[in-house]
Amino acid sequence: MxxxxxxxxxxxxxxxxxxxxxxxxxxxxxxxxxxxxxxxxxxxxxxxxxxxxxxxxxxxxxxxxxxxxxxxxxxxxxxxxxxxxxxxxxxxxxxxxxxxxxxxxxxxxxxxxxxxxxxxxxxxLVYLFGRIVPALSLMLSMVLRFVPRFGVQLREVSAAQRCIGRDVSNGSVFQRMRHGIRILSILVTWSLENAIDTADSMKSRGYGLKGRTAFxxxxxxxxxxxxxxxxxxxxxxxxxxxxxxxxxxxxxxxxxxxxxxxxxxxxxxxxxxxxxxxxxxxxxxxxxxxxxxxxx
Amino acid sequence: MNQKIKWGIAGAVVLCVLVVAFVWGGDFASKDTEVLSGTSSPSASAEISPTASASASPSASPSVSPSASPSASAAAAVSAKPSAAATEAPRQSISPETGKDAYQTEPVPEGQPVPVEPQEVEVTDNELTCTISIRCDTLLANMDSLAPEKRALVPADGVLLAERTVTFHEGESAFNVLRRETKQNKIHLEFVNTPVFNSAYIEGIGNLYEFDCGELSGWMYKVNGWFPSYGCSRYALKDGDVVEWIYTCDLGRDIGADGGWQR
Known part of the structure; x- marks a missing residue:
């Protein structure tokens, strides 16, 4: 329903x-x-x-x-x-x-x-708080979107690593740990880069500027x-x-x-x-x- | 499948840590629980004593004479003349740097019994008697600082347990007797074991807790007119002792404790 x-x-x-x-x-x-x-x-x-x-x-x-x-x-x-x-x-x-x-x-x-x-x-959320606190509402919406996106990206990275035999399911215990840490590192780098990208993109569109309206x-x-x-x-x-x-x-x-x-x-x-x-x-x-x- | 096992192991580890923390933390009465359960009721102690002696005697009878006897036998003698026996009784081992013993207790004044560590005491099946009472009459004068829902818990005369003579076994502490009597008379009691002081701390009796009547309130105990400067688990009772549990609203000043340990 x-x-x-x-x-x-x-x-x-x-x-x-x-x-x-x-x-x-x-x-x-x-x-x-x-x-x-x-x-x-x-x-x-x-x-x-x-x-x-x-x-x-x-x-x-x-x-x-x-x-x-x-x-x-x-x-x-x-x-x-x-x-x-x-x-x-x-x-x-x-x-x-x-x-x-x-x-x-x-x-x-x-x-x-x-x-x-x-x-x-x-x-x-962006509609409600975009005018009052633009930075906070953008951050909030990014954080809320971050969790599911992180999961999707994790599966993607993991699948790519599995192809070259470097997933957490390959190798001995220590190798698996190393692979896991490597995947985590890739993900953290990706998410930082992604956050900066989003911020730049929103800035270039004039998000939060005075006089801008939002549809x-x-x-x-x-x-x-x-x-x-x-x-x-x-x-x-x-x-x-x-x-x-x-x-x-x-x-x-x-x-x-x-x-x-x-x-x-x-x-x-x-x-x-x-x-x-x-x-x-x-x-x-x-x-x-x-x-x-x-x-x- | 593998994933499931991993989560199972993680869960088991967390559970183990929690159990260890619970046992080692303050909420678990270690030694005196077993000692007490053997001699749970004074009225039934006549029947119990054969079994109690059978289990406890091999270690109890020989060890009493060399290690525990100075305090125990002296204590028996002291009841008549405290000052004379105090000189024979072993004093606390006070550390010269801090001026306190291993459990933060300052030297006990002359003529008063020294603390006895509950883990070293052997409880014999020698039956002695003491009197115990639990009072909270200081609350009657301070009813307005007590939370409204607690007011109904205070009896009109302020006596939770009227003075009575009870039987205990030689070597038991003031705490052992309090626990047994509250349990028998269906009075609520909550305590917590404090390893730093090697004693139980009485948090609340009859749902009247520490800090219920201001930040200086709580339970204190008094034996033969003296407020001991150490915890109730370390106070070995002697025959004929008069133990009073009293609620204070002013850190003992309103019930006549001179506060020697506060200085």
């Missing part, structure tokens, strides 16, 4: 991700964590497709488990003592739950970051305005909830917080809407498309 939210104005995207990542990082209430994780993961599945599931299983599950185990091994706070560890310190229920909560937060933030890298492409396909239309209004409204609700302490939860020394109230329910509903917003946009778009088709 094609992601519709990516086609919104870059400023709307930026506002949304700042809000989603900020809330995901700072709100440790279990309900918030669950909403953020579900929203982030399902949006990542939409953005990345089948790849997302592999990423989730191969990378995120181990990180989740390690984080959840590490915390009770080193943190012994909490009033509910389950048993005593080998070191002699207590294993507490609170430390286990806090470990799980931090693991969920980490996973959710990773999901949102994966979505961010899919949606906020280099052209959008962009982005237009802030009514749909973007409505989306931005919704995002800012939800952000205001979340900020108010955060200030009132609805979204905070006490893990130590004993679990406390999260008394149900109308205000808390409202904040959680708002957060659920916020986390599911891109999916809703996608859904509406699909529905609209269907309706238009059936009208023909």
């Amino acid at each position: 094609k992601d519709v939210f990516s086609s919104y104005h870059p400023f709307v995207n930026l506002c949304y991700f700042v809000l989603a990542l900020g809330c995901g990082m700072f709100f440790m209430h279990p309900v918030c964590l669950a909403l953020s994780l579900v929203g982030g993961f399902s949006y990542m599945a939409v953005c990345k497709g089948r790849k997302a599931l592999g990423f989730g299983l191969k990378f995120m599950l181990p990180v989740l488990l390690i984080t959840a185990i590490m915390n009770p091994a080193f943190n012994h706070r909490g009033v509910t003592i389950l048993t005593y560890l080998w070191s002699g310190n207590p294993l507490t229920l609170e430390s286990i739950l806090f470990g799980l909560a931090t693991a969920c937060m980490l996973a959710a933030v990773l999901c949102w970051c994966a979505c961010l890298s899919e949606v906020m492409t280099a052209d959008k 962009a396909l982005f237009r802030f239309d009514r749909r973007d305005g409505a989306a931005l209004a919704v995002i800012l409204l939800l952000g205001a609700v979340m900020l108010a909830g955060g200030v009132c302490g609805v979204t905070t939860y006490q893990y130590f020394p004993s679990l406390a917080g999260g008394e149900p109230s109308v205000w808390a329910a409202l904040v959680f509903v708002a957060y659920g809407v916020l986390c599911g917003l891109p999916l809703m946009f996608n859904g509406w778009e699909a529905q609209k498309w269907k309706r238009l088709q059936s009208n023909i």
Whole structure:
């Protein structure tokens, strides 16, 4: 499925991700964590497709488990003592739950970051920040482009070296190490040269000069305005909830917080809407498309 | 396939390093864990003692007399007249350059027991008694500097463990008794082993931690009215000792510690 939210104005995207990542990082209430994780993961599945599931299983599950185990091994706070560890310190229920909560937060933030890298492409970044901080935005877009390009170039160099019997798969252990270092050296030289080339090329085109305009396909239309209004409204609700302490939860020394109230329910509903917003946009778009088709 | 094995080896190496760091780091109680587990409960010690003696006696009985006995037997004698025995007891080995012993402890004042290294002590099955209490009444006067979520942890009278007489085995330290009593009375205790001082450091009891009530707060211990200048793992208890664990909010000044070790 094609992601519709990516086609919104870059400023709307930026506002949304700042809000989603900020809330995901700072709100440790279990309900918030669950909403953020579900929203982030399902949006990542939409953005990345089948790849997302592999990423989730191969990378995120181990990180989740390690984080959840590490915390009770080193943190012994909490009033509910389950048993005593080998070191002699207590294993507490609170430390286990806090470990799980931090693991969920980490996973959710990773999901949102994966979505961010899919949606906020280099052209959008340059469009947004090219005027304000030209050098920084150029650098940012170069850095973002650097990682995939480095991988492509690595495969290319490696294939060329393999032809002359100098790849990391040829020879004894020491020879392989030497070949590996040689390939790395080639790559570093290439990337430095490439960076200077890019900088020179941008300079010769007058990038960042006063009075130059940049062509962009982005237009802030009514749909973007409505989306931005919704995002800012939800952000205001979340900020108010955060200030009132609805979204905070006490893990130590004993679990406390999260008394149900109308205000808390409202904040959680708002957060659920916020986390599911891109999916809703996608859904509406699909529905609209269907309706238009059936009208023909 | 080859790639997979490489990653597996890398992962195993990282795991090994982590395990070694965990064991060598401060979070692992090395010797006294095993000693303690043999004599875990004083009430059950009558049943345990045969097995404990069977396992410990071959090394314990001969070695007690030459190496550990001066401090141990002197300590037994001291309980009645501390000053007389202090002259017989071996003093600390103080390094002339630093004026401290191997574990950063300054000379212990006359009449007080010298530190005993836990790794050298043999725990015998000779049963002795001491009294122990855990108090945090200084917090009652400083409730406003305590975090709100911690206030419910402070009992109304400030007593976490009322004074009681407990049984211990000769050679056990103040730390051994504290661990056993907190475990038995279901009181939370977190400690960390500090190799520099060759002792456990008590970070928190009953979820009341150091620095919870300002940067000068934490747990201190007092035996027979004296605040020892060394860690609780190095304090070998004698029969009839009165051990008090007290929370301070002002580096001991509010609980009557003269702070001799601070000078």
